Amino acid sequence: MKLSFEYGQGLMEANLPDNTDVFIPGETVPDPALLQNIEEETRKSILNPIGVPPIAEQVKKGSKVTIIFPDRVKGGFQETSHRKTSIPIIIEECLKAGVEKKDIKLICSNGLHRKNTKEEIKSILGEKVFNEFWWSNQIVNHDSEDWDNLVDLGRDDYGSHVIMNKEVFESDMAVLIGHTLGNPYGGYSGGYKHCSTGITHWKCIGAHHVPHVMHRDDFTPVNNHSLMRKKFDAIGQHMEKCMGKKFFTCDAVLDTYQRQIAVFTGYAKEIQPLSWEVADKRTYVPWAEKKYDVMVFGMPQFFHYGNGMGTNPILMLQAVSANIIRHKRVMKDNCVVICSSICNGYFHDEEFPAYREVYDLFQSDYHNTLPDVEKYGDYLSNKQEYIDKYRFNYGYHPYHAFSMISCGHIAEMNCSAIYIVGAQEPGYARGMGMKTRATFEEALKDAEKYAGKNPDILALPKTFKTAAVHLMMK
Template sequence: MKMEFEYGKGTVEAELPDNIDIFIPGETVKDPEYIPEEQLEKAYLESLAHPIGMPRLSELADKESKVTFVVPDRVKGGEQETSHRKLSIKYILRELYAAGVEKHNILFIISNGLHPKSTPEDAKAILGNEIFNQFWHTGQILSHDSEDKEHMVYLGMTESQDPVYINKYVYDSDIPILIGHVQGNPYGGYSGGYKHSATGITNWRCIASHHVPSVMHRSDFIPVNGGSLMRSKFDEISMYMEEKMGHPFFCCDAVLDTQSRQIAIYSGYAKEMMPISWKTADKRTYVHWAEKKYDVLVFGMPQKFHYGDGMGTNPIMMMQAISAQVLRYKRVMSDKCVIICASACDGYFHEELWPYLRELYEMFQHDHMNILPDMNRYGEYFATNEEYIRKYRFANAFHPFHGFSMMSCSHIAEMNTSAIYITGAQEPGYARGMGMKTRATIEEALEDAKKKYVGDSPNILALPMTFRKAAIHLCMKNPEEDCMDEYGRRKSEHR
């Protein structure tokens, strides 16, 4: 069977056995029905009129209210004219204005966390022309700057002794509004809700309480689920923010499908709203399909996806992307599973976007660095590097600590596979430097895996379009065969 997989700026062809299984998100198993465009306004107005667990915005707001929208960056959520960001803000503004809120008291914070600050083009793509033109030129659309000491507030320590910092504009506002996407995320099950505030409007010291090996390498984190220690930390940190602000966030989250279309819209108090939104999202995200465990997963990696151009060629980001798939597919992987991934791997690190990753990679090759967690002791060294911080603040680069959260995730692939093959690498030494095997083609990698790991008749799952579609978390068709359910409970706990 001939198949095409993502590779570089195009695709690569491979000849695979006829008896392989294929899974494509949104196609192999259809998503739940999305809300038709002509019904979206009604759905938003209904959700905003009946928020879960708190009063509606028109009851909270008045003429003196200062309102801050916290809006996700371009990493996820769609940019179509009917995207959740654009429509939710449109209808929320309508209600705020009707309640007497004045335009000059409204602020937008793009919650990039440790991601690059948004350019004007990014902000326009996220918010749409109408909102951009109304608020950009008056300085009312800002990117979160976690290193801007004047506009960060230290709130203290949670009960778990995690330090909490929050964007001062959000802290000072009367009505902080979180606009979130309930899409599958390898870090704690879903984006949106309290994950949004715990990562998007804080700083690296707070994020270092959960995006680290001691949290990400626990058994409750793998496979992805909503019951991990990381997820509980998101909740604790965000609820601590609410306690110190003296009021909750008002959340407006949309459950999205593979094309980032709205399946359902939920508004209100995140603590009460998230469990309800997850029940809807579970139907799209945790897909109970597999009838057997797979010994080989095959997919391809484009040069540009998710975090930016170069993610599919930069060796650290490549490894993180592979580990994210392990988190999503672990329930259907056999104990001897091998991953085969096509990647151009040509040495393009994209230093403008990730100025510190080449140095990180080089350090990993020396000083007794045997596995990726050995690098974690350098986290603060990089996170406080003034030149890298300047590039984050003023040159649209990732914050240097972001690389350590990537490395923490990256080790998960090694922890849970027999081998990882990169095929088609133009500079294969970079892949080998991360502990991956290299072969010229997918076919050669499969033959080598058969001899060494999986035998002559492995169960093979092909995953085309892995990085072009909003991902799912694949499960066994019979849920009792999964090692863990959506909420982090081991199956033995049900029996």
């Protein structure tokens, strides 16, 4: 059969055996039904929160409100997106309760991601909210290196060092706008994952995005009960304990195309299991009738973390690992991955400034596996050049590269071979321990030494163009 897979700015064709099984999120198995009256249902959820008082009982004139919203990485940009629907309702309810407009601050929870540009913020929030709050400096990106706006909360029950956004900490009501969407890091986005990664410091994120957490048996395949997930919850609840108040959390369960299936509002500890129960119906898909020897997919240049993710060698391997984490339940042990990537040496140094240095470190000084370079996390995360590029030049924080190498090694832990197909500069892929071939057909032929002559093949077109699921046995 002929299939097309993402490759750079376009597609690459593959001739695969006719017995190849194909899965496309939202198409092969339809998503659950969408909310029909999105604004009405969102408003109903916000006005009837679970486990916390309604907005009208929490704030009054003089109250300071922070609204924390996710960055451009996920959540959609359509006019009915969760951010564009929920935030105006929350602002309206605050104003009704007497809050003055000047006392409302909107904070993009970019965490260690690069700060979002003015144009991106506008696309996330919509023209109306943007124009009402941007020009008065009431919309900002979180800055995890701005010590004038961070507060050190000590250590939580797991020993994680919790450092959070000071404006959020000091506000009278802190609103988390989140998305319950399948995520290889701890099962789902939203809930306490949102605050524990989005408005913290790299040392806090370094408590869970690290090898000793991510390389445990409870991390792969993805699930909602790993140590990572427990750390997210502990950090978020430690914040609440120190703040003396609960986050007012409004999470939407999203489908393949970032549209709302359900909305839950209230105390994160209570709404997480409710949102997960609904999200499980879309995310954990009992579909496979056999386990597969080979997984085939493609990688565009621009997805998820940004332009260059599909060419930056560390992020290429992280993306391969993400598919292993999601689909491990349907793959045989020591499976083979075949993935198209233009792999042309484009790191996008402006957006991912520390990545080239981390890659070069991996090539030298007795670094045999990715976790060997973890020891440089403190050094590079304190390098002023990279901190300045994160703070002032829309670059990813240097520690982000180290959180990604922890994930990248998972592919090596679970695969007998990883092939990059169509690389223009194949040495970058080989430098990450991946094999290179010119075509899918050549890679599949070479993979016979690992998977045999008639392997069971799982093909995943659009795997990085849609919100992924976690495949399971039927």
